Amino acid sequence: MIKKIPRKPAVDGDAAVKEALRRIDQPTRRLFLQRSLTLGGLSLLTGCGIVDDESVERVLMKVSRFNDKVQAWIFDPDQLAPTYPESMITRPFRFNAYYGEDEIRPVNGDTYRLEVSGLVADKHAWSLAELRAMPQTEQITRLICVEGWSAIGKWGGVTFSTFLKRIGADTTAKYVGFKCSDDYYTSIDMPTALHPQTQLTLSFDGETLPPRYGFPMKLRMPTKLGYKNPKHIAALFVTNDNPGGYWEDQGYNWFGGS
Amino acid sequence: MTNNPAPIHPAWLRITHWINVIAVVILVMSGWRIYNASPFFDFKIPAGITLGGWLGGAIQWHFAAMWLLAANGLVYLLLNTVTGRLRHKFFPISPRAIVADLLAALRGKLSHADPRQYNAVQRAAYLFVILDALLLILSGLTLWKPVQFPLLHDLMGGYESARRVHFFAMAALVGFVIVHLAMVALVPRTLLTMIRGK
Known part of the structure; x- marks a missing residue:
């Protein structure tokens, strides 16, 4: 009806x-x-079919670059990451790399020289003894992996901003790039490089940095995700051209800040 | 048609609703893929219903759709408030009325006297999902910027706690969506009103 x-x-x-x-x-x-x-x-x-589309990927990459800018804007150079008591250190501390623990490439500490290049006044290569002779600091902070898990560890070494001043780095430059002996590479923004908790790390949990955590030296930043913290650093350089990174070039966000 | 009646759902509500659907579907499905990278429970989400292909792709989707959710949510809340719709549609609300309407609904005796008015269960459910979305955004911000937002970090009980809050808030949202879709299937006309407005 x-x-x-x-x-x-x-x-x-x-x-x-x-x-x-x-x-x-x-x-x-x-x-x-x-x-x-x-x-x-x-x-x-929903979702099927559009995932692999190239134009969609391009848009997503553009948003990721936009997110880099937003994070640089949010980043407070004076805001310290939380620190924790010794009792909260995660033991054993998880191994993490783009390869397995049995594939760690050994580095000879006696012949090791950290190469320094780019926009710096002093380009001499640094031995481990020279790095250990610099003022040392320690931090107990949380490492957050891009996968979601986190772990608290104790790292010791040279405050990176102290090192950058020592080599006469142009701190108005945009980036610091890192090349590692395991073929890993990454780069960070200058404000994070100058953050007081950014550290050229030589020790872990009170002992010489072991191979599985980046012997002879890594960069520790509690203000960035794990993949931004390069291990086995062989060379670093100051530059105004974004050097990208191993994971970043595959799609991980470049800024990767916490 | 020359003399269209006033719509049950105004155009801005329908637009923000469907943008929200897109954002939520992307966020939930990519979020499941991100969860799978390091699950804190004994299960993983079947890969077939996740979005992004790999962790990096899923994160790109997640951190793009978050802007859509936030911007759209802001427009929704703003218009909802200034038009007075929030007050008229969702209030008054009382636990007694919710229980009464819930019992009536379960007995199949809930009155559909006026589709322009939400019953108490609807009011509670929609208010709940608004608050849940807010919790998702706040816990998500904590996970994204645990160092830069120390107040949020402490409020969520730290980074690891925020992961769980974010997960359970997601589960609550998915629970809402399931019930919501079941209700739409029961009263298909409501789907049309959310598309055409009447």
């Missing part, structure tokens, strides 16, 4: 309500299963 709906403008709202009610009262409930299946099918379709 079709009801004629009165077409008086003043009561049109009410007419719509009545019309809606009439339809709701129809015995549609038996269609419940059928319709839920349809909704389920629809939800399965």
Whole structure:
């Protein structure tokens, strides 16, 4: 039966309500299963097909670059990461790299020289003894991995800003890049490089930095995710051209800040 | 049609609703992929219903859709407040009314007297999901910037606690969506009103 709906403008709202009610009262409930299946099918379709599209990937990369800028803006050079008591140190501390623990490449500490290049005044290569002779600091901070897990560790070494001043780095430059002896590479922004908790790390948990945590030297930043903290550093350079990074070039966010 | 009746859902509400659907679907599915990279429970989410392909891709989706959710949510809350819709549609609300309407609904006796008015269960459910989305955003901000937002970090009980808060708030949101979709399947007309407005 079709009801004629009165077409008086003043009561049109009410007419719509009545019309809606009439339809709701129809015995549609038996269609419940059928319709839920349809909704389920629809939800399965979402996401598929567009994931690998190149233009979508380009847009996502652009948003990631935008997120770099937002993070640089949020970053407070004076805001310290939380520190923890010795009792909270995670033991054993998790090994993490882009390769397995049995594939760690040994580095000879006696012949090791840290190469320094780019926008710096003093480009002489540093021996481990020279680095150990500099003022040392310690921090117990939380390492947060991009995968989500976190662990608290104790790292010791030279405050990176002290080192940068010592080599006469141009601190108005934008980036510091790192090349590692395990072929890893990454780069960071200058404000983070100058952060008081950014550390050229030579020790872990009170002992010489072991190979699995980056012997002979790593960079520790509690203000950045794990993949931004390079291990086995062989060379560093100051530059105005973004050097990218091993994971960053594959799609991890470049800034990677916490 | 020349004399369109006033819509049950204004255009801005329908637009923000469907943008929100897109944002939530992307965020939940990419979030599941991110969870799978380091699950803190004994289960993983089946890869087939996750988004991003790998962790890096999932994070890109997640951190793009977060802007959509936040901007759209802001527009929604702003318009909802200034138009008075929030007050008219969601209040008054009382625990007694929620229980009464819930019992009526379970007995299949809940009145659909006026689709322009939300019953107490709807009011509670929609207010709940607004607050849940807020919790998702705050716990998500904590996970993104645990160092830069120390107050949020402490409020969430630290980084590891914030992960759990974010997860359970997601589970609550998914629970809401399931019930919401079941209700739409029961009363399909509501899907049309959310598309056409009437």
